[in-house]
Structures are given as C-alpha cells and as structure tokens.
Amino acid sequence: MATVPKVEVGTDYKEKYGFFVPEEYVFKAKRGLNPDIVKEISWMKQEPEWMTKMRLRSLEIFRKKPMPTWGADLSVIDFENIFYYLKASDKQSKTWEELPPDIKATYDRLGVPEAERKFLAGVSAQYESEVVYHSLQEELTKKGVIFTDTDSALRDHPDLFKQYFGTVIPPADNKFSALNTAVWSGGSFIYVPKGVRVEIPLQAYFRINAENMGQFERTLIICDEGSFVHYIEGCTAPIYTTDSLHSAVVEIIVKKDARCRYTTIQNWSTNVFNLVTKRAMAYADATMEWVDGNLGSQITMKYPSVYLMEPGAKGDVLSVAFAGKGQHQDAGGKMIHVAPNTTSTITSKSISKGGGRTSYRGHIKIYPGANNCKSFVKCDALLLDDESRSDTYPYNDVDAENVTLGHEATVSKVSDEQLFYLMSRGIPRGEAETMIVNGFIEPFTKELPLEYAVELNRLIQLEMEGSVG
Amino acid sequence: MADFEIKDLRASVEGRQILKGVSLSIAKGEVHAVMGPNGSGKSTLSHTLMGHPGYTVDGGEVLFKGQNVLALEPDERARLGMFLAFQYPVVVPGISMANFLRTALNSKRGYDGKDKSKQVTPKEFRSMLKGELEVLHMDDSFLPRYINDGFSGGEKKRAEILQMAMLKPEIAILDETDSGLDIDSIKFVAEAVNRMRGPELGILIITHYTRVLEFIKPDFVHVLVDGQFVLSGGAEVADRLEKTGYSEWGKEETAQPQEVA
Numbered sequence: 001m002a003t004v005p006k007v008e009v010g011t012d013y014k015e016k017y018g019f020f021v022p023e024e025y026v027f028k029a030k031r032g033l034n035p036d037i038v039k040e041i042s043w044m045k046q047e048p049e050w051m052t053k054m055r056l057r058s059l060e061i062f063r064k065k066p067m068p069t070w071g072a073d074l075s076v077i078d079f080e081n082i083f084y085y086l087k088a089s090d091k092q093s094k095t096w097e098e099l100p101p102d103i104k105a106t107y108d109r110l111g112v113p114e115a116e117r118k119f120l121a122g123v124s125a126q127y128e129s130e131v132v133y134h135s136l137q138e139e140l141t142k143k144g145v146i147f148t149d150t151d152s153a154l155r156d157h158p159d160l161f162k163q164y165f166g167t168v169i170p171p172a173d174n175k176f177s178a179l180n181t182a183v184w185s186g187g188s189f190i191y192v193p194k195g196v197r198v199e200i201p202l203q204a205y206f207r208i209n210a211e212n213m214g215q216f217e218r219t220l221i222i223c224d225e226g227s228f229v230h231y232i233e234g235c236t237a238p239i240y241t242t243d244s245l246h247s248a249v250v251e252i253i254v255k256k257d258a259r260c261r262y263t264t265i266q267n268w269s270t271n272v273f274n275l276v277t278k279r280a281m282a283y284a285d286a287t288m289e290w291v292d293g294n295l296g297s298q299i300t301m302k303y304p305s306v307y308l309m310e311p312g313a314k315g316d317v318l319s320v321a322f323a324g325k326g327q328h329q330d331a332g333g334k335m336i337h338v339a340p341n342t343t344s345t346i347t348s349k350s351i352s353k354g355g356g357r358t359s360y361r362g363h364i365k366i367y368p369g370a371n372n373c374k375s376f377v378k379c380d381a382l383l384l385d386d387e388s389r390s391d392t393y394p395y396n397d398v399d400a401e402n403v404t405l406g407h408e409a410t411v412s413k414v415s416d417e418q419l420f421y422l423m424s425r426g427i428p429r430g431e432a433e434t435m436i437v438n439g440f441i442e443p444f445t446k447e448l449p450l451e452y453a454v455e456l457n458r459l460i461q462l463e464m465e466g467s468v469g
Numbered sequence: 470m471a472d473f474e475i476k477d478l479r480a481s482v483e484g485r486q487i488l489k490g491v492s493l494s495i496a497k498g499e500v501h502a503v504m505g506p507n508g509s510g511k512s513t514l515s516h517t518l519m520g521h522p523g524y525t526v527d528g529g530e531v532l533f534k535g536q537n538v539l540a541l542e543p544d545e546r547a548r549l550g551m552f553l554a555f556q557y558p559v560v561v562p563g564i565s566m567a568n569f570l571r572t573a574l575n576s577k578r579g580y581d582g583k584d585k586s587k588q589v590t591p592k593e594f595r596s597m598l599k600g601e602l603e604v605l606h607m608d609d610s611f612l613p614r615y616i617n618d619g620f621s622g623g624e625k626k627r628a629e630i631l632q633m634a635m636l637k638p639e640i641a642i643l644d645e646t647d648s649g650l651d652i653d654s655i656k657f658v659a660e661a662v663n664r665m666r667g668p669e670l671g672i673l674i675i676t677h678y679t680r681v682l683e684f685i686k687p688d689f690v691h692v693l694v695d696g697q698f699v700l701s702g703g704a705e706v707a708d709r710l711e712k713t714g715y716s717e718w719g720k721e722e723t724a725q726p727q728e729v730a
Binding site: 423432 | 522544548564616632
C-alpha cells in the first residue's frame with residue numbers, strides 16, 4: 001500500500017497522526033454504493049425495518065440530488081471507489097485493554113486514554129465505521145445521562161431514537177445528508193435529562209485508518225429542559241495517495257433553558273474530503289454554541305447552524321479555519337431566526353498559508369414575525385503570503401421588524417511591524433509568525449478547555465512549520 | 470575601545486536617502502545621546518540599526534562582537550545583545566505580555582524547545598519580573614494583558630524598559646523613550662535605565678528634546694541634522710541645544726518640549 005503523501009503537510013503530521021496500521025477487519029463491504037450495500041449495512045447492524053427503508057429512500061434522494069456547485073470543487077470525488085462500511089472489531093469494549101492491539105496502540109499514540117484519565121467524563125472512540133470503545137462516568141449514568149454510540153441507541157432506546165432521528169436534518173436536506181442517512185454508522189447519541197448538568201466534557205474521537213474509507217457517523221444530542229452538556233470531537237487520519245470521505249450528520253435539540261456546547265477540532269489528513277451537516281434547534285431561552293476548529297482535510301464544507309425556534313433562544317458559532325497548501329476550508333455558519341426576541345452571533349477567524357484557500361459562507365435568515373431579533377457576524381481573515389486566498393460570502397434575509405443586524409469583515413496580513421517587533425526581542429521569524437497566528441485565533445482558543453487550547457496551539461505550530469516553502 | 474561601532478552608515482527609505490554617512494563608536498559603560506530635529510534621520514538610525522525591513526542600507530557597516538550586524542536578521546541582532554526600545558511599541562493582540570516576555574527570554578538564551586536546561590523556569594521568571602516591576606512602578610495586572618494592547622503611552626514605554634531589563638542587552642537603543650510621557654513616567658523610566666547603567670551596557674538615547682537627559686545623564690551628545698552628525702561633544706552640547714534649539718543649523722525647532730497637559 002502506498003503511503004506517499006499526496007499533499008505535503010510536513011513530516012510532523014505524518015508522525016503524530018498520519019500513521020496507519022495494517023487492515024485486519026472483521027467485515028469490509030465491497031467498494032461502491034448501491035442498494036445491496038445499504039441493505040447489507042443495515043442487516044449487519046440488525047436494524048428495524050423502518051431504518052432499512054429510510055436508508056434505501058435516502059440513497060434514492062442522494063442519487064437524484066445534483067452535486068452542489070456553489071462552494072468548493074467536489075467533482076473529483078469518486079463515490080464508486082469508496083468503502084462505505086468497515087468493521088474493525090467484532091465487539092465494543094469498555095476497557096482499552098480489550099481492544100484489538102493495533103487499535104489500542106493507535107489510540108495510545110493519539111493520547112486518548114490519557115486524556116480520558118485526566119479530564120473527561122466520558123469517551124467514545126470510533127475506528128472506521130464503528131465505535132470500538134465507550135465509557136461514561138457511573139455517576140452520570142445514575143443521573144440518567146445516556147452517552148452511547150448511535151447504533152446501540154437505536155437498539156437500546158428505540159422510542160427516544162425514533163422520536164428525534166432525522167427531525168433536525170431530514171435526508172432530503174442536502175445531497176450529503178441523504179448520503180449519510182443511507183450509509184450512516186457509528187457516531188454519538190447523547191441524552192441529558194431535565195435539569196442535569198454534565199460539568200465535565202464528553203469526548204468522541206473519530207479515526208479513519210483504511211485507504212479510500214468513507215466515514216459516515218451520525219450524532220444525535222438531546223438536551224432536555226434546563227440541562228447542560230459540552231461535547232468535544234476530534235478527528236485524524238493517515239496520509240494516503242488516494243482520498244477518503246468523511247460525511248457526518250450532527251443533529252442537536254436544545255430544549256427550554258438548556259445549553260449545549262459542541263466543540264470540534266478537525267485535523268483530518270489532507271486527503272480527506274470533509275463534508276458535514278451540523279444543525280441544532282434551540283427552544284425558549286436555550287443556548288446552542290458551536291465551537292468549530294478546522295485545520296486538516298483537503299476540502300471542508302461545513303456550516304454549523306442554529307434554528308432559533310422560540311423566544312429567548314440564543315445561537316453562537318465561533319469558528320477557526322486554517323488552510324495550508326492544497327487545502328480549501330469553506331466554512332461558516334447559519335442562524336435561522338424563526339421566533340422573535342432571539343439572538344445570534346457568528347465569529348469566524350481564518351488563516352491561509354502557502355496558497356491555501358479559506359472561504360467564509362454564512363446565512364442569517366430572519367422570518368416574518370420574528371421581530372426584535374439581534375444578529376452579529378464578524379469574520380477576520382489572516383493571509384500569510386501573497387499566493388493564499390480568502391473570500392467572504394455573507395447572505396442575509398430579513399423579513400421582520402425592529403431587527404439589529406451587524407456584519408464586520410476584515411482581511412489582514414501578518415504585519416511587518418508586528419514581526420519586526422517580536423523579532424527585535426530575539427524571537428526567530430518562524431516562531432514570531434506562529435505567535436501572531438496564535439494571537440489572532442486567541443478569541444477561539446480561550447473558549448477551549450486548557451488541554452485542547454494547548455493542543456491547538458501546537459497544531460498551529462505544526463501547520464506553520466509543515467507548509468513552509 | 471569601542472564595543473559597538475557604526476561606520477559611515479548610509480540608509481534610505483522608499484528610495485530616499487536619509488542617513489548620509491553616520492559614524493559613532495560606543496564603548497560599554499557609556500551613554501550616548503543622539504539629538505536632532507524632525508526629519509533629521511533619528512528613527513531611520515534606530516530602525517536601521519535593529520534591521521527593520523522597510524529601511525535599506527546603502528553603505529557602511531555596524532560592528533558588534535566582531536560581526537557586521539547589518540547582515541543579520543533582527544532576531545539574530547537581539548540574541549547577539551542588541552535591544553531597541555521602540556518609540557511606538559507595536560500592538561500584538563492575543564499574546565499576553567507574560568508569554569511574550571518568557572518567549573523572548575527563552576529565545577535570548579538559545580532555547581529552541583529541545584534543551585530544557587536553557588529554558589527559563591517559572592520560579593526564575595517570577596523573581597526576575599518582581600524586582601523590575603517594582604522599579605517601574607508596575608504591577609502584575611499588566612502581565613495577562615495582550616502585547617501593548619490598550620496600554621497608555623506611559624505603560625507602553627515602561628513595558629519597553631521592562632523588556633530591556635529582562636533581556637539584559639549589551640547595547641540598548643532608546644528611541645524617543647521620553648516622547649508622550651508625563652514627568653512621573655519619565656522619572657520611573659529613567660530610574661530603571663539608570664539602575665541598568667554599568668560597565669556591561671552601552672546606551673544610545675535618541676531624542677528630540679533635552680528633558681530626558683536631565684534624568685539620564687549622557688557622556689556624549691551628537692547632533693544629527695539632515696542625516697549627518699553636525700556636532701559631537703559632552704553633556705554641554707545638550708545644554709547648548711536647550712538654549713538655542715536647532716537654529717544654528719537652520720531648523721526653527723526648540724529642543725525643549727512644549728509644556729502640555
């Protein structure tokens with residue numbers, strides 16, 4: 001198997017995240033996409049008939065919908081060359097020791113068990129298509145918190161599952177939500193009961209190991225009234241010569257007075273297409289916060305959105321995108337104000353280096369009758385050289401009265417004055433540039449738990465070193 | 470013997486020659502003042518000495534520790550022992566002063582993330598800072614703030630001198646350190662600089678006005694007009710300028726600051 005990197009991101013990514021282990025799989029579906037593959041996935045999972053039907057219907061929708069052409073160039077994706085289902089372990093483990101040695105070694109190397117010991121309340125680890133490890137602090141289980149993989153949730157909590165699955169993002173929402181609904185596997189299912197606050201973050205770790213793999217996790221989070229949860233996801237993959245596809249769907253329901261924070265540190269290798277649909281519905285006085293960091297992938301298209309369904313609902317998107325050589329980060333956010341007296345903010349920070357391209361794409365929609373809404377959008381782009389590019393595509397539709405809508409956009413370069421100042425204190429150029437970039441995204445970093453903030457700064461450093469030249 | 474020697478330095482900005490052959494020798498332990506009216510080339514001199522990319526060297530050399538520093542990057546000059554206190558310190562958002570000072574100190578010591586023995590320890594860092602903050606009448610609250618972000622004029626200049634105290638240069642260039650300062654701030658800054666005076670440090674004060682020289686007594690004063698030194702001497706040169714300003718050289722500017730609130 002070839003391991004020559006298609007896109008040079010420096011040797012550091014390769015060492016720390018870009019390694020692969022030999023494929024020894026329990027089950028690997030044939031390449032390509034057709035009703036038989038979909039039926040096979042559903043059969044393997046012993047799903048109820050309604051889910052099999054929903055998958056097949058979604059496949060038809062996927063086939064009918066044209067490829068979106070308004071964003072990044074997706075024409076290079078060959079859907080017939082992808083493995084849609086890969087099962088690496090025949091059972092899910094409750095301890096790291098029970099995992100197949102290769103897989104355990106992978107997570108050890110990525111530092112996941114260590115993180116769990118130190119600062120997480122629950123961990124889910126997905127390897128290819130299935131969640132292979134799962135844990136949740138007992139105390140939370142006693143309080144009625146459910147944190148499990150989505151396949152188990154369908155089996156163990158069928159009513160709760162059926163009540164919400166596909167209600168926030170129906171299959172027909174877009175081509176990739178249809179694809180995900182047809183072939184979904186794994187992902188997290190979280191239910192936080194009324195009034196329960198999960199004070200320590202829950203984390204899911206997504207790993208693609210095989211070449212030409214398609215990972216289609218499906219996450220569903222329900223925060224019942226007055227509850228709180230912070231969910232963090234991280235993603236990495238090896239560097240192969242051919243491309244992999246990651247196309248997730250994340251649905252979140254935040255009920256009255258509840259708050260949900262969803263943090264992503266996306267660090268896919270630069271041969272992964274990352275096409276993700278993320279959406280939350282926030283009800284009366286509820287708060288939904290997307291904290292979305294995109295460093296890796298070849299192409300990312302992702303616009304976390306919040307539907308503000310009832311008065312007092314609040315939505316926040318805080319995102320950072322870093323595009324190095326050969327990368328296109330097309331990211332942003334959507335705020336859909338359905339009810340009056342709702343507020344939203346989108347803060348987007350992007351960095352382009354070595355010919356990389358970042359796009360901010362945002363949509364603020366305020367429906368008729370949704371009066372007295374406030375929305376503020378701020379996008380800051382930092383260009384590290386003349387070959388890099390940044391674009392802003394803000395769309396606003398306002399059909400209500402007494403609305404406050406603000407938009408601010410800046411594009412800047414690392415200034416000679418700042419560089420000179422830092423260097424005049426003895427700090428070498430590369431380190432000074434990294435400092436300026438880390439300073440630029442500090443409004444994002446400070447929202448992360450300390451361990452992740454440190455990790456993010458380190459990743460930025462790798463990116464800065466990796467794409468020199 | 471000169472430890473730092475500027476020889477016939479010529480430099481231009483955007484194609485216009487500003488420095489037209491400047492020579493100056495500084496021995497460690499000495500304090501030199503360069504005085505001049507607006508547009509005489511004072512900031513070109515400071516920026517060129519530190520290696521700002523916007524200034525082009527047209528000729529001459531600057532010798533320090535056996536090297537022509539004009540061939541070095543600004544960070545290399547700093548690590549060699551040069552320091553520039555900026556007239557207009559630059560704002561860098563998102564990086565705390567504490568982080569900045571620690572990173573600078575580690576760079577100065579040659580710590581590149583590998584050899585931990587070169588790294589400044591938190592304890593050492595705290596104790597170094599504590600003493601210097603007191604002298605400058607500053608407190609801890611300034612450490613978590615972003616580099617120069619929202620600093621008053623006085624805070625910026627004190628922060629510059631704090632950096633100098635932490636980095637312990639052998640040649641320090643103070644570029645208009647007195648400008649925009651009230652009299653109390655000048656005194657604190659001068660006190661801190663005077664504390665650092667000694668056989669291991671050569672100082673070059675660049676100033677339009679004589680006032681700062683009342684607090685930091687120079688050994689030598691050089692008058693820069695139109696990119697060349699027109700007069701050099703001892704402290705008495707400053708006294709002369711105090712009285713007559715730059716009129717001798719056809720510049721109708723005084724060397725005394727206007728008293729503004």
